[in-house]
Amino acid sequence: MKVILIEPFPGRYFGGRGEFEIDAPNLFALVRALDAIGPGFAEAAGEDAAIAVDGVMRADWSASLEGAQEVLIVPRIAGG
Amino acid sequence: MSKIAVSTTVNGDPAEFLCDAGESLLDALRGSLGLTGSKEGCGSGDCGACTVMLNGQMVCSCLVLAVEAEGKSIATIEGVAEGSVLHPVQRQFLEHGALQCGFCTPGFIVAAKALLEVNPDPDETEIRYWLAGNLCRCTGYDKIVRAVSAAAAELRQERSAA
Amino acid sequence: MNAPEPKGKFRVVGTRPVRPDGIDKVTGKAIYGPDFVTAGMIQGAILRSPHAHARIRSIDTSKAEALPGVKAVVTSADFPGQSAKIIAAGETSSSLQNIAATCMANGKVLYIGHAVAAVAATTKAIAEAALKLIVVDYEVLPHVIEVEEALAEGAPILHEGMITKGLDPAPDRPSNASMVFTLAGGDVDAALAASAVTVSGHYRTAPVHQGYIEPHACVASWNADGQGQLWISSQGHFDLRNQTASVLHMPSSDLRTYPLEIGGGFGGKTGIYLEPVAMLLSRKAGRPVRLTMSREDVFNASGPAPGIVADITIGASEDGTLTALKLEFWNQAGAFPGSTIHSGVMTALGAYRLPAYFARGWDVVSNFAGTKAYRAPGAPQVAFVVESCLDDIARKLGIDALDLRLKNAARPGDPGPTRVPHGAIGYVECLEAAKAHPHWSAPLGPNQGRGVAGAFWGNYGGQSTAAVALAADGSVQVTTGSPDIGGSRASMAIMAAETLGVPYESVRVTIADTGSIGYSMVTGGSRVTFATGKAVIGAAQKVIATLVERAASLFGVEPGQVEWRDGAAHCLDGERAGESLSISAIAGKAGQFSGPIVAELAVNPLDYLPAFAVHICDTEVDPETGNVSIIRYTTVQDVGTAIHPDYVEGQMQGGAVQGIGWALNEAYVFDGNGRMENPGFLDYRMPVASDLPMIDTVMVEVPNPAHPYGVKGVGEAPIVPPLAAVANAVARATGLPMRQLPLSPDRVWAAIQAAK
Numbered sequence: 001m002k003v004i005l006i007e008p009f010p011g012r013y014f015g016g017r018g019e020f021e022i023d024a025p026n027l028f029a030l031v032r033a034l035d036a037i038g039p040g041f042a043e044a045a046g047e048d049a050a051i052a053v054d055g056v057m058r059a060d061w062s063a064s065l066e067g068a069q070e071v072l073i074v075p076r077i078a079g080g
Numbered sequence: 081m082s083k084i085a086v087s088t089t090v091n092g093d094p095a096e097f098l099c100d101a102g103e104s105l106l107d108a109l110r111g112s113l114g115l116t117g118s119k120e121g122c123g124s125g126d127c128g129a130c131t132v133m134l135n136g137q138m139v140c141s142c143l144v145l146a147v148e149a150e151g152k153s154i155a156t157i158e159g160v161a162e163g164s165v166l167h168p169v170q171r172q173f174l175e176h177g178a179l180q181c182g183f184c185t186p187g188f189i190v191a192a193k194a195l196l197e198v199n200p201d202p203d204e205t206e207i208r209y210w211l212a213g214n215l216c217r218c219t220g221y222d223k224i225v226r227a228v229s230a231a232a233a234e235l236r237q238e239r240s241a242a
Numbered sequence: 243m244n245a246p247e248p249k250g251k252f253r254v255v256g257t258r259p260v261r262p263d264g265i266d267k268v269t270g271k272a273i274y275g276p277d278f279v280t281a282g283m284i285q286g287a288i289l290r291s292p293h294a295h296a297r298i299r300s301i302d303t304s305k306a307e308a309l310p311g312v313k314a315v316v317t318s319a320d321f322p323g324q325s326a327k328i329i330a331a332g333e334t335s336s337s338l339q340n341i342a343a344t345c346m347a348n349g350k351v352l353y354i355g356h357a358v359a360a361v362a363a364t365t366k367a368i369a370e371a372a373l374k375l376i377v378v379d380y381e382v383l384p385h386v387i388e389v390e391e392a393l394a395e396g397a398p399i400l401h402e403g404m405i406t407k408g409l410d411p412a413p414d415r416p417s418n419a420s421m422v423f424t425l426a427g428g429d430v431d432a433a434l435a436a437s438a439v440t441v442s443g444h445y446r447t448a449p450v451h452q453g454y455i456e457p458h459a460c461v462a463s464w465n466a467d468g469q470g471q472l473w474i475s476s477q478g479h480f481d482l483r484n485q486t487a488s489v490l491h492m493p494s495s496d497l498r499t500y501p502l503e504i505g506g507g508f509g510g511k512t513g514i515y516l517e518p519v520a521m522l523l524s525r526k527a528g529r530p531v532r533l534t535m536s537r538e539d540v541f542n543a544s545g546p547a548p549g550i551v552a553d554i555t556i557g558a559s560e561d562g563t564l565t566a567l568k569l570e571f572w573n574q575a576g577a578f579p580g581s582t583i584h585s586g587v588m589t590a591l592g593a594y595r596l597p598a599y600f601a602r603g604w605d606v607v608s609n610f611a612g613t614k615a616y617r618a619p620g621a622p623q624v625a626f627v628v629e630s631c632l633d634d635i636a637r638k639l640g641i642d643a644l645d646l647r648l649k650n651a652a653r654p655g656d657p658g659p660t661r662v663p664h665g666a667i668g669y670v671e672c673l674e675a676a677k678a679h680p681h682w683s684a685p686l687g688p689n690q691g692r693g694v695a696g697a698f699w700g701n702y703g704g705q706s707t708a709a710v711a712l713a714a715d716g717s718v719q720v721t722t723g724s725p726d727i728g729g730s731r732a733s734m735a736i737m738a739a740e741t742l743g744v745p746y747e748s749v750r751v752t753i754a755d756t757g758s759i760g761y762s763m764v765t766g767g768s769r770v771t772f773a774t775g776k777a778v779i780g781a782a783q784k785v786i787a788t789l790v791e792r793a794a795s796l797f798g799v800e801p802g803q804v805e806w807r808d809g810a811a812h813c814l815d816g817e818r819a820g821e822s823l824s825i826s827a828i829a830g831k832a833g834q835f836s837g838p839i840v841a842e843l844a845v846n847p848l849d850y851l852p853a854f855a856v857h858i859c860d861t862e863v864d865p866e867t868g869n870v871s872i873i874r875y876t877t878v879q880d881v882g883t884a885i886h887p888d889y890v891e892g893q894m895q896g897g898a899v900q901g902i903g904w905a906l907n908e909a910y911v912f913d914g915n916g917r918m919e920n921p922g923f924l925d926y927r928m929p930v931a932s933d934l935p936m937i938d939t940v941m942v943e944v945p946n947p948a949h950p951y952g953v954k955g956v957g958e959a960p961i962v963p964p965l966a967a968v969a970n971a972v973a974r975a976t977g978l979p980m981r982q983l984p985l986s987p988d989r990v991w992a993a994i995q996a997a998k
């Protein structure tokens with residue numbers, strides 16, 4: 001599964017790298033795997049990340065990622 | 081400092097309260113008299129949320145001293161409906177969705193009712209200028225102007241039927 | 243209007259019934275923040291900083307404490323220590339330290355109006371007299387207001403040790419820039435160099451205020467056993483409770499928080515200011531304490547929206563196809579980091595197809611109140627820059643301003659700025675509706691100009707809880723935790739009535755306190771009709787499932803043989819086929835089943851969709867005075883589905899007028915000491931009725947397939963286009979670029995003079 005991160009995450013946790021190839025059963029596992037590469041990412045992701053799976057925003061991190069092609073991790077954008 | 085006793089008429093009923101010399105009529109209404117329908121948006125005469133009628137004159141009650149109400153009659157938003165029968169201005173505000181948060185609404189309704197008492201057939205410009213002392217941040221005024229216009233029409237009809 | 247407007251598809255959705263809380267609000271009975279009173283309540287007052295930037299050497303409260311009638315005095319020493327932990331603060335997040343420091347200065351004051359101490363006394367007059375007895379020893383520091391001052395070499399630093407985040411490599415010295423956010427794609431410089439035309443501009447706007455008419459107010463009561471109660475008018479009593487409890491280091495469930503009616507928020511009532519202070523005063527005094535802000539306090543010490551400084555270049559080919567966009571902007575964030583640069587970047591990149599782009603936002607702190615969300619936070623300023631620059635391109639190429647936008651507008655399936663593809667967006671539909679509107683082709687008089695601007699707001703979904711309960715007579719109680727700022731009780735009742743198949747009037751809606759229902763996020767991000775609506779609809783569907791099951795038992799058939807239609811269970815099979823049972827007939831038999839019919843549903847939907855809007859504005863400019871009049875205004879918006887059209891139109895009109903105020907008059911004006919010179923409604927000039935024409939509305943409905951009734955969220959998009967729509971109209975009326983807001987008469991007049 002292709003994992004793409006959008007700033008600020010690559011700069012802050014992954015030395016600028018924004019693309020990974022990681023397989024994981026669900027988003028919790030995926031974020032844990034990313035946290036192993038960039039420590040601190042999991043906590044930041046819990047606070048500030050929005051995650052799209054194959055182009056659709058996903059709220060529930062426990063849902064299965066089976067068959068997913070691309071996961072996009074972007075900063076959560078605020079409303080008013 | 082001792083308090084000053086003030087005797088007034090509020091919405092047709094006798095009312096007495098004690099106030100400080102520097103207290104505004106708005107504070108007396110909202111505090112001693114428990115009439116919190118009149119709102120304080122600014123306390124400086126710029127928003128109209130505190131609009132009441134004092135001896136038939138439209139005033140910003142935040143700019144009137146409570147002691148000035150001695151012997152006078154005050155009409156507030158709480159007295160606009162007759163019992164539980166809404167005034168046409170109130171009813172048209174509801175029918176037109178002319179309120180969002182509703183915080184400015186009491187001031188607008190008191191002011192609009194006063195307009196229709198002196199001008200039963202105001203055009204859009206007259207409504208807009210009469211209400212220029214009342215701020216609404218939610219609605220952009222469009223539906224308020226339409227509601228007042230509709231209330232005027234309703235009152236004219238009532239009058240001609242009577 | 244009460245006239246039903248049947249749309250075929252729906253029975254209640256799309257009609258305009260009177261809102262359920264209406265009568266209380268037109269008769270003065272509704273209880274707003276400053277109206278609430280509880281037994282034994284005393285009055286608080288807050289001492290605020292007279293300096294824009296100063297270190298607090300000491301605070302002596304002894305004389306104040308000795309004044310008869312004073313029950314408690316509080317300073318930052320009474321606050322528990324705070325960590326740098328980030329928590330949700332409205333729709334954004336902020337560090338606990340900064341949230342606490344927004345309520346009470348800790349060591350340093352960062353703006354005029356910053357709270358430094360508070361008193362509770364038996365009367366407001368005594369509390370205010372006591373404030374005068376508090377002695378604060380300040381070491382005054384140099385201050386900064388404008389972005390350029392804040393970033394200048396040697397500028398005083400507001401937050402010691404603050405290193406700009408988001409730059410690679412990270413800077414090695416602290417500065418007033420807290421954060422940078424960049425989105426880039428393609429080779430923007432090469433694309434610009436190869437473009438047939440490019441247009442550049444330097445833009446500036448000032449901080450503005452949401453301008454809600456109700457000042458902040460709260461009542462707090464905190465007992466010795468640690469349990470407390472809070473009565474507030476806010477956009478989200480759950481989030482404000484969480485923030486207050488976090489700052490005070492208390493369990494959230496110890497702080498039962500009651501929502502009062504709210505007199506406008508627009509993003510400004512998503513965070514705490516008075517609440518922990520009132521709590522601490524109450525704990526010390528042993529009495530409930532009320533704190534309120536004056537209008538001046540609201541301007542000085544709540545959360546305005548950031549000003550912006552921006553440089554932009556857009557390139558296009560001869561036929562108007564955009565080739566590249568390059569934008570860098572600096573948000574004037576006020577005293578605390580965290581202004582909305584992310585949404586600014588999204589605004590710049592989300593509406594058009596751009597082969598190459600670079601958009602970077604800077605979050606820069608300076609010495610005025612920390613900024614807060616304001617309706618589509620971060621978007622209007624950037625849309626002003628982008629949509630003004632696009633208008634320059636249209637003029638340079640001689641292309642119709644709407645055609646240029648139509649040619650480049652983002653369409654469903656196009657990749658969005660973060661590469662998440664656009665869903666069922668309706669920008670093209672809006673642009674076409676604007677073009678077809680008679681306003682677009684109406685003739686103009688002398689000194690008049692017509693401006694247009696398009697833009698969008700992303701909207702939001704998020705967490706909400708709702709409960710639907712049936713009474714034995716079949717009437718329906720809907721309970722949510724989402725404060726009603728603009729008629730959402732009505733839209734919840736409409737959606738519940740539609741789902742259940744019952745009359746609108748048989749559904750009543752309560753906004754419950756934090757002890758009575760599960761969590762809901764703030765009313766913000768245009769999320770309530772969408773997300774809380776989904777919770778209400780889902781809970782109603784669960785209720786229907788129970789009704790069908792019970793009806794099946796009563797009919798003596800399987801649930802699959804019962805259909806729920808028009809508010810009744812219809813038996814499809816068996817001996818009683820053709821018979822029906824009304825909602826009351828079933829609900830009334832709860833005693834013979836497993837109990838009352840109630841369903842609660844918690845949701846966290848993120849399949850929301852953005853709202854696109856196009857505004858057309860005609861202005862007339864008086865060449866003698868520079869005064870700008872708005873003579874005609876039309877708003878077009880993709881609203882998904884309008885649940886209650888009156889309140890959708892109301893959002894469109896209200897947002898447009900706030901934007902008109904931002905464009906023409908509104909601005910924080912500071913003197914040389916960092917003091918706001920216009921902290922009142924006389925000099926901070928918001929639009930009044932006589933400044934405006936009617937605001938025409940065109941609701942385009944491109945439904946969101948992820949919501950049962952197609953809701954997208956409508957509240958914020960309408961404030962995004964007007965800044966540019968007005969500026970473009972003035973630019974066309976005068977033939978001069980208008981790149982700094984507000985377009986006050988003196989500024990427009992000076993531009994006209996300079997061009998002579």
Ligand code: FES
Nearest residue numbers: 123125127128142
């Ligand atoms: S409170 Fe009196 S005019 Fe604003």
Ligand code: FES
Nearest residue numbers: 180181216217218
């Ligand atoms: S309805 Fe909110 S201020 Fe008028």
